[in-house]
Structure formats: structure tokens, C-alpha cells
Amino acid sequence: MISDRQKRILSFLTALLIFGLFLALIYFAFPGRKDLEFSKFLPWKNLVIKGWILTIVVSIIVLISSVILGFLLYLLSKSKILVFKYLADIFTEVIFGSPLVVFIILVFYFIGAPLNIDNRIVLGVIALSLYMAPYMKNVFEGAMESIDEMQYQAMTVFGFTNYQKYRYIIIPQLLKILIPPFAGNLTFIVKGSSLLNFIGVPELYNAIITVGSTTYGVVEGYIFLFVMYLMITIPLIRLTKYFEKKVALWN
Amino acid sequence: MELKLHNVNKSYDNKEILIDINLELKDEASIAIIGPSGAGKSTLLRLLSLIEKPDSGEIHVNKYDLNKIDPDEYYKKIGFVFQSHTLFPHLTVLRNITLILEQVHKKTKEEANKTALDLLNRFDLGEHIHKRASQLSGGQSQRVSIVRGIAINPEVLFFDEPTSALDPVLTQEVLSTILKLREEHMKFVIVTHEILFAKKAADFVIFMDCGKIVEMGNVDILENPQTEELQKFLSNVFLW
Numbered sequence: 001m002i003s004d005r006q007k008r009i010l011s012f013l014t015a016l017l018i019f020g021l022f023l024a025l026i027y028f029a030f031p032g033r034k035d036l037e038f039s040k041f042l043p044w045k046n047l048v049i050k051g052w053i054l055t056i057v058v059s060i061i062v063l064i065s066s067v068i069l070g071f072l073l074y075l076l077s078k079s080k081i082l083v084f085k086y087l088a089d090i091f092t093e094v095i096f097g098s099p100l101v102v103f104i105i106l107v108f109y110f111i112g113a114p115l116n117i118d119n120r121i122v123l124g125v126i127a128l129s130l131y132m133a134p135y136m137k138n139v140f141e142g143a144m145e146s147i148d149e150m151q152y153q154a155m156t157v158f159g160f161t162n163y164q165k166y167r168y169i170i171i172p173q174l175l176k177i178l179i180p181p182f183a184g185n186l187t188f189i190v191k192g193s194s195l196l197n198f199i200g201v202p203e204l205y206n207a208i209i210t211v212g213s214t215t216y217g218v219v220e221g222y223i224f225l226f227v228m229y230l231m232i233t234i235p236l237i238r239l240t241k242y243f244e245k246k247v248a249l250w251n
Numbered sequence: 252m253e254l255k256l257h258n259v260n261k262s263y264d265n266k267e268i269l270i271d272i273n274l275e276l277k278d279e280a281s282i283a284i285i286g287p288s289g290a291g292k293s294t295l296l297r298l299l300s301l302i303e304k305p306d307s308g309e310i311h312v313n314k315y316d317l318n319k320i321d322p323d324e325y326y327k328k329i330g331f332v333f334q335s336h337t338l339f340p341h342l343t344v345l346r347n348i349t350l351i352l353e354q355v356h357k358k359t360k361e362e363a364n365k366t367a368l369d370l371l372n373r374f375d376l377g378e379h380i381h382k383r384a385s386q387l388s389g390g391q392s393q394r395v396s397i398v399r400g401i402a403i404n405p406e407v408l409f410f411d412e413p414t415s416a417l418d419p420v421l422t423q424e425v426l427s428t429i430l431k432l433r434e435e436h437m438k439f440v441i442v443t444h445e446i447l448f449a450k451k452a453a454d455f456v457i458f459m460d461c462g463k464i465v466e467m468g469n470v471d472i473l474e475n476p477q478t479e480e481l482q483k484f485l486s487n488v489f490l491w
Binding site: 049133148151153156157158159160161164168169172173176 | 279301302323326327329331333334335336340341350351354355399423480
């Protein structure tokens with residue numbers, strides 16, 4: 001008899017095998033496969049790795065700044081001053097309605113030039129952070145609602161001070177609720193950061209496309225891109241699921 | 252316990268919930284507040300526990316004048332059990348209790364753990380101490396709430412319809428816990444729908460309707476109601 005665990009592992013490996021066969025099929029059906037030569041990238045590996053690291057660094061910075069911006073946006077949207085609330089609402093809807101690539105280019109021209117920012121990485125971070133802020137705002141909204149009103153009353157009648165309420169009850173719960181969607185949004189940011197190529201940020205996409213076109217290895221480049229993005233995003237997705245499971249346990 | 256209310260009024264959004272409540276009780280160990288929904292029972296309990304303040308009037312509980320006392324001082328003297336779901340979901344059963352003892356009542360970790368473990372064992376919750384609220388049944392989680400309420404050794408324990416969210420079986424489980432407290436001479440005020448339980452557990456009964464105290468007295472009034480309203484209320488209850 002095989003255990004449940006073994007059965008799951010076996011099924012998972014089978015699924016991987018099916019995908020593997022499918023990829024092999026595609027590969028052998030690809031007419032240009034004889035010309036594929038991945039070793040062309042070897043002399044450029046430093047540039048590619050630098051781009052890969054830049055993608056990770058930019059994504060982490062954007063995560064942090066968009067969480068901060070998202071929180072400010074959340075506060076604005078909850079403001080009793082209606083003008084503030086509408087400012088937040090309008091910004092949110094405009095962002096939700098805009099393609100990321102269009103937004104990045106507009107930020108490049110209309111924020112970069114007037115403010116005299118010519119560092120493309122900085123501009124890229126600004127654009128992505130602004131774009132992600134409303135998504136983060138939504139995360140905060142969901143998290144705040146998840147703490148039951150009765151809990152606040154309980155904290156009061158048990159005699160907690162404000163500091164104790166936040167330190168022991170509210171923030172620990174918020175952190176646990178917030179971390180899974182933050183991790184999920186980080187995946188979104190990593191993928192979105194490839195569009196910073198359009199304003200010349202030398203991140204992973206930009207690096208590989210540059211190398212690919214100099215070495216006539218465009219197709220190989222896209223295969224590298226596919227794999228290298230997955231190397232970041234799959235662990236992130238697994239991590240998100242892990243956190244979600246943990247949170248579900250006590251909800 | 253001693254309760255003294257003088258001309259207490261409370262309204263929300265211009266709707267009068269409590270109208271001129273007057274009351275003077277001495278040496279009652281357990282008080283049940285009964286009455287139809289919307290009678291103002293829970294509001295009265297929230298005023299007695301200083302979760303909210305009256306719009307006008309005076310309230311004394313034991314020696315405390317609730318208009319004058321610092322709420323945080325008063326909260327240290329009382330316990331409160333809500334209708335449901337107020338165990339903090341990110342903490343274990345044990346930590347739900349020790350956190351309050353350590354942070355609010357300044358007990359050491361060892362003292363807090365000892366107090367909490369003793370109580371949890373005494374109320375047959377010993378096997379659940381490391382679980383979280385989501386892993387408990389509704390009845391268990393209300394019993395933990397009760398233990399949390401008495402852990403601070405309060406002068407009075409307030410219950411706000413502690414069984415209204417539970418099915419009949421779990422209700423029994425929670426009500427027996429409260430009866431056990433009565434045997435141990437815990438003083439409490441309970442808002443409840445369970446008339447039979449009120450008969451068993453309360454010394455004194457307050458019947459409210461439409462924001463007023465309509466009838467009150469020794470628990471016997473449930474057998475011999477004097478007012479038409481209470482008679483009607485009881486006959487409706489027992490129809491079921």
C-alpha cells in the first residue's frame with residue numbers, strides 16, 4: 001500500500017512528466033531548434049545576472065514603497081474629508097483602468113522630465129510603486145475589515161491600553177493577514193518590472209533582449225527569460241500559499 | 252454586589268433605548284436581566300460595565316461611581332463575557348488568558364500561567380490550552396471566554412447573552428459552567444433569553460421592555476409575575 005503522501009508525490013511527478021513531454025514535443029516541432037545555441041550567452045552571463053539581481057532589488061524596493069503608499073492611500077480613502085476620499089478613489093480607478101506599460105511611459109515623460117529625474121531605475125521604481133499603491137490599498141482594506149468589531153470592544157473592557165491593543169492584538173493579526181497578499185502582489189511586481197525595459201532600465205528582460213539581439217540569440221533569450229522569471233516567481237507563489245494556509249488555520 | 256442607578260437615560264441616533272432607569276440593589280449575588288429583543292437589556296449591561304456611558308444619570312456598581320472612576324481602573328475590577336467570537340484568533344487558548352493577566356494586571360509569566368492553567372483544568376478545558384479559537388467548538392470557546400472573564404478575579408462578571416449564538420446542546424454546556432460559578436459564589440449579572448436557566452441561576456430578576464424596567468424582584472417573580480407584560484412574555488417563552 002502506498003501512503004497518501006506517496007500518492008501525492010507520485011501524482012505530482014506524473015504531472016511534471018506530462019509537462020516535460022509536452023515541452024519536448026514543442027521543442028522537436030520547432031523548426032529552428034538545430035540553430036539554438038544557449039552557450040552564446042555564456043560570455044554575457046555577468047550582464048544577465050546583474051539584470052536578474054536588479055529585477056529582484058527593484059521588486060523588493062517597489063514592494064516596500066507601494067505598501068507605504070498604499071497605506072497612505074488607504075488612510076486618504078477612509079478620510080472624513082470627502083475631497084481626500086475622492087482623490088484616493090479617482091486615483092485608484094484610473095490606475096485600475098490603465099495598462100502598466102502605458103503608465104510607466106507616461107511617468108517617464110511627465111514626471112521624469114519636469115522633476116529632472118534622469119535616473120531610469122529611480123523613475124521605474126516611482127512608476128511601479130504608484131501603480132501598485134491602489135492594489136496595496138485594497139489589501140489593507142480587506143485586512144482591517146477582517147478584525148471583528150467585537151474584538152475591539154473586548155480589548156477595551158479587558159483594560160488594554162492603546163499601545164497594548166496594537167502591539168499584542170491588532171498588529172500581529174494584521175501582519176498575518178497582510179503577508180499572503182503582499183507576497184502575491186510581489187509576484188505581480190516581479191512580472192510587471194519586465195515592462196521597465198521600455199524606459200531602458202537594465203533589468204532582466206532588458207539585459208537578455210540586449211544580449212539576444214547582439215548574439216542573434218533572441219529565441220534562446222526568451223527561453224532564458226521564461227526560466228529565470230519562474231525561478232523568482234514560483235518560490236514566491238509557494239510562499240504565498242504557505243502563508244495562506246497558516247492564516248486559514250486560525251480564521 | 253450593589254447596584255444603584257438613578258435616572259439613567261441612553262439613546263442612539265435619537266432613538267431612546269433606556270428611559271429613566273432607577274434601581275437600588277444590595278447584596279444580590281446573581282442578577283438576570285430578561286425581556287424581549289430591543290428592550291435595552293444589552294445596553295443596560297454595557298452601561299454597567301462602562302463599555303458605554305449614559306447620556307444622563309448616575310450609576311454605582313459596588314463602591315464605584317461610574318461617572319467618576321477612570322474606566323481603565325474599573326475594567327480591572329470586572330469581567331465581561333460577550334455573545335460570541337471574542338477570543339483573539341491569533342492566540343492560543345492559554346495565551347488569550349495570560350496576555351491579559353500579564354499586560355493589564357501586571358502578573359509575572361509564571362503567576363499568569365499558573366492561574367490560567369488551574370482555571371482551565373477546573374473547567375475541563377485542560378486539553379485545549381494550545382488550540383486556537385478556530386479549533387474549538389462554540390461551547391468550548393464560550394467557556395474559555397468565561398474563564399478569561401474570571402481569571403482576573405473580578406468583583407462582578409457580566410454576561411451578554413452568552414448562549415445566543417449556540418445550539419441547545421452547547422448552550423447546556425455553557426449554562427452548566429455558569430451554574431458552577433454560582434456555586435463558587437461568583438457575583439454576576441447576566442442578560443439571557445434562557446428563562447429556565449434564569450430561574451436556576453439568578454437570585455434577582457429584572458424584566459425590561461421598551462427601555463424601561465417593567466418588573467423586578469426575587470427570582471420568584473418568574474413563577475408569579477405581577478405585571479401583564481411579564482405574564483405575556485413568560486407565556487410566549489414557554490409556548491416554545
